[in-house]
Amino acid sequence: xxxxxxxxxxxxxxxxxxxxxxxxxxxxxxxxxxxxxxxxxxxxxxxxxxxxxxxxxxxxxxxxxxxxxxxxxxxxxxxxxxxxxxxxxxxxxxxxxxxxxxxxxxxxxxxxxxxxxxxxxxxxxxxxxxxxxxxxxxxxxxxxxxxxxxxxxxxxxxxxxxxxxxxxxxxxxxxxxxxxxxxxxxxxxxxxxxxxxxxxxxxxxxxxxxxxxxxxxxxxxxxxxxxxxxxxxxxxxxxxxxxxxxxxxxxxxxxxxxxxxxxxxxxxxxxxxxxxxxxxxxxxxxxxxxxxxxxxxxxxxxxxxxxxxxxxxxxxxxxxxxxxxxxxxxxxxxxxxxxxxxxxxxxxxxxxxxxxxxxxxxxxxxxxxxxxxxxx
Amino acid sequence: xxxxxxxxxxxxxxxxxxxxxxxxxxxxxxxxxxxxxxxxxxxxxxxxxxxxxxxxxxxxxxxxxxxxxxxxxxxxxxxxxxxxxxxxxxxxxxxxxxxxxxxxxxxxxxxxxxxxxxxxxxxxxxxxxxxxxxxxxxxxxxxxxxxxxxxxxxxxxxxxxxxxxxxxxxxxxxxxxxxxxxxxxxxxxxxxxxxxxxxxxxxxxxxxxxxxxxxxxxxxxxxxxxxxxxxxxxxxxxxxxxxxxxxxxxxxxxxxxxxxxxxxxxxxxxxxxxxxxxxxxxxxxxxxxxxxxxxxxxxxxxxxxxxxxxxxxxxxxxxxxxxxxxxxxxxxxxxxxxxxxxxxxxxxxxxxxxxxxxxxxxxxxxxxxxxxxxxxxxxxxxxxxxxxxxxxxxxxxxxxxxxxxxxxxxxxxxxxxxxxxxxxxxxxxxxxxxxxxxxxxxxxxxxxxxxxxxxxxxxxxxxxxxxxxxxxxxxxxxxxxxxxxxxxxxxxxxxxxxxxxxxxxxxxxxx
Numbered sequence: 052x053x054x055x056x057x058x059x060x061x062x063x064x065x066x067x068x069x070x071x072x073x074x075x076x077x078x079x080x081x082x083x084x085x086x087x088x089x090x091x092x093x094x095x096x097x098x099x100x101x102x103x104x105x106x107x108x109x110x111x112x113x114x115x116x117x118x119x120x121x122x123x124x125x126x127x128x129x130x131x132x133x134x135x136x137x138x139x140x141x142x143x144x145x146x147x148x149x150x151x152x153x154x155x156x157x158x159x160x161x162x163x164x165x166x167x168x169x170x171x172x173x174x175x176x177x178x179x180x181x182x183x184x185x186x187x188x189x190x191x192x193x194x195x196x197x198x199x200x201x202x203x204x205x206x207x208x209x210x211x212x213x214x215x216x217x218x219x220x221x222x223x224x225x226x227x228x229x230x231x232x233x234x235x236x237x238x239x240x241x242x243x244x245x246x247x248x249x250x251x252x253x254x255x256x257x258x259x260x261x262x263x264x265x266x267x268x269x270x271x272x273x274x275x276x277x278x279x280x281x282x283x284x285x286x287x288x289x290x291x292x293x294x295x296x297x298x299x300x301x302x303x304x305x306x307x308x309x310x311x312x313x314x315x316x317x318x319x320x321x322x323x324x325x326x327x328x329x330x331x332x333x334x335x336x337x338x339x340x341x342x343x344x345x346x347x348x349x350x351x352x353x354x355x356x357x358x359x360x361x362x363x364x365x366x367x368x369x370x371x372x373x374x375x376x377x378x379x380x381x382x383x384x385x386x387x388x389x390x391x392x393x394x395x396x397x398x399x400x401x402x403x404x405x406x407x408x409x410x411x412x413x414x415x416x417x418x419x420x421x422x423x424x425x426x427x
Numbered sequence: 428x429x430x431x432x433x434x435x436x437x438x439x440x441x442x443x444x445x446x447x448x449x450x451x452x453x454x455x456x457x458x459x460x461x462x463x464x465x466x467x468x469x470x471x472x473x474x475x476x477x478x479x480x481x482x483x484x485x486x487x488x489x490x491x492x493x494x495x496x497x498x499x500x501x502x503x504x505x506x507x508x509x510x511x512x513x514x515x516x517x518x519x520x521x522x523x524x525x526x527x528x529x530x531x532x533x534x535x536x537x538x539x540x541x542x543x544x545x546x547x548x549x550x551x552x553x554x555x556x557x558x559x560x561x562x563x564x565x566x567x568x569x570x571x572x573x574x575x576x577x578x579x580x581x582x583x584x585x586x587x588x589x590x591x592x593x594x595x596x597x598x599x600x601x602x603x604x605x606x607x608x609x610x611x612x613x614x615x616x617x618x619x620x621x622x623x624x625x626x627x628x629x630x631x632x633x634x635x636x637x638x639x640x641x642x643x644x645x646x647x648x649x650x651x652x653x654x655x656x657x658x659x660x661x662x663x664x665x666x667x668x669x670x671x672x673x674x675x676x677x678x679x680x681x682x683x684x685x686x687x688x689x690x691x692x693x694x695x696x697x698x699x700x701x702x703x704x705x706x707x708x709x710x711x712x713x714x715x716x717x718x719x720x721x722x723x724x725x726x727x728x729x730x731x732x733x734x735x736x737x738x739x740x741x742x743x744x745x746x747x748x749x750x751x752x753x754x755x756x757x758x759x760x761x762x763x764x765x766x767x768x769x770x771x772x773x774x775x776x777x778x779x780x781x782x783x784x785x786x787x788x789x790x791x792x793x794x795x796x797x798x799x800x801x802x803x804x805x806x807x808x809x810x811x812x813x814x815x816x817x818x819x820x821x822x823x824x825x826x827x828x829x830x831x832x833x834x835x836x837x838x839x840x841x842x843x844x845x846x847x848x849x850x851x852x853x854x855x856x857x858x859x860x861x862x863x864x865x866x867x868x869x870x871x872x873x874x875x876x877x878x879x880x881x882x883x884x885x886x887x888x889x890x891x892x893x894x895x896x897x898x899x900x901x902x903x904x905x906x907x908x909x910x911x912x913x914x915x916x917x918x919x920x921x922x923x924x925x926x927x928x929x930x931x932x933x934x935x936x937x938x
Contacts, residue, residue, distance in 0.1 A: 278801050282785065282792055289778045295734050296767070296775045297790035298758030 101373020110255025122343025138200025140340025146317020149173025178317020186309025510582025836867030
């Protein structure tokens, strides 16, 4: 009764429904393309080709996907405890400070494999601290996490403007960014990984933080389904009253979960800062924290769903840029509309087709629990 | 014009597996006050929600004033002349009385015209029914008694001829309640029909003309109030089901294992739910707490198991005094040998989305035997779950199955297995057989007796009087948050029924 929708078999729940949502999103996006007088099939071709057509394009797609895996995991971890962390954006932004400080400190004296773990530790620390405050406010003062994390995004944004124009900017430079890191602050590319498949990475910034993202995804799976903390988180997320009955401290869980969520968001900063720009620029997060919400929704908060969802959004980013380049009538803003449609259908309207599909299954036969229950 | 205000014919409503209303027939005559009584969960509120258009009945028809009507939403109910005063007021706190009364019934797009009209109409209603309220007072500044009056005015403003009041005195002081009854009397004299839903027998006896009794989703009887008695109603309400036979030997009570001392609990609104309650339970005995649901039993259970904080009072568990006003948390109590089978297994005792094996460790997940450091030891957890499944005959015997897919009886067995297999010294059980099929009831009762015979102290709370009488070695009766009496299990049903209805209470008040 707590779930208003019929329970579907796994393959429909995790495969069919996301697929239908996606197809509808692309159909509506196609209408938008028609509206500006371009051929939607051409646009689709450019999107797919732009995302996967060449080794370099694939490299870019996976580079974006890396970022979205981190932010998607960040949102998903909080989801499991029933918390809606809208602040991954700000947490990733502040996490960048940890990365930048490690690089600025060690890049000229140490090789990347020494700097990388320290930068990782820094990103987790700063991201977690930025999430700690909203978590503490929720746990101790009852301030709603959605509101506080949104506000902390704005605070992070202002703080970074201050830091990048006053504190971390080299003297005499006119750009709001740190100095460019020496070799120790640059992550190696995963050219060899693409080379296995006979692909040339070209200029794509696809780097080893992708592997870290995969490890993080596995770590999140272990955390949620194989640890005591994950068990307590899920209990609280599903039923706060059962958590109280079991003697699980709500305060502790909220704060710890928010810090883990913030740490994961913070790790995202490694990818653009050490993997692409080799410096910390103003606004380097570029909305990846918000995309993480859509990724987590689409991936049903499961790491195995988050990775493909992140690659899909990587494709939209990379392929979208290609459309804008190849079809001048479609501006960058149009691409944002198309991405927005995917988020709308895959995320916000996630339940739109579910009742109909559920009814379909229920009338299909007695093989499914729903139908059996109704007959009882 | 007939003299029947409302007739319900064969109303039937299920929510999933819960059959909330079964083939209900009800006739309410015009210009009368008709009481509907029944315990919490008997289906009264569901029935009224159907009448007011919140839910649609699965089967059956509603006849209002001789015409068959379809009430698909509250607007349709209002159009048929039905008004409702909810248990929890539906008022906008920071609006004035006038604004609340006209909200949703504005008859012009220009607000000022509506306000002027509404003010005139409200004045007329106030005069006609002697319902004085300052139309410009803010709701949040009014006492609850007056807020309720605003709810009644709202219904009258919408030209309601039939008023439904859902547990109207729950939030009122006795003086306010008396005032409300006077108002209802006046409304009746003016020709309005009133349906009063309550579980308080005294109110029924005081003001109704006719009374219908609901039990377990069924309408079991309708009586003219003058021809019935509190005793009869109590019996009808609690129900005289086939006496459950439980093979039970003599109790051999030992030393006191658990005592509750001067426990007082208030709810979020500051209403006292448990009022200075003290009692002892000895090893090897079952103490049952009888009472009509909603008289503080739930709060008592939640408090002594550490879920809720007390205002004052303490417990002695195995000789260790524990202050219940501070941080007596459930985990600590569990470690000290207290096990708790909560009343609400769906929201408290289990996480329905979890696998069976995950629920079989809920609350005991700190135990080293289920863990490898910070990791869950899945093999140990599943092996443990399988053992319990075998011992308690939980079906289907699959520890990986989602808990929501088990039947009520099997879900309850999951909870019982978890709490009993720990070998606690004190076992607190709330509603052990609510929503449980007959076969499982017998099994559960047997297990509870076994726990007693192993020398555990058992506290049993149930709204099923038969169950209390069959299992308990001593019976405490709870009414309005207090223990009003103690009886042996061979006390007659009538005797217990009177205590449960707080009738002794009335005698004392009269003296």
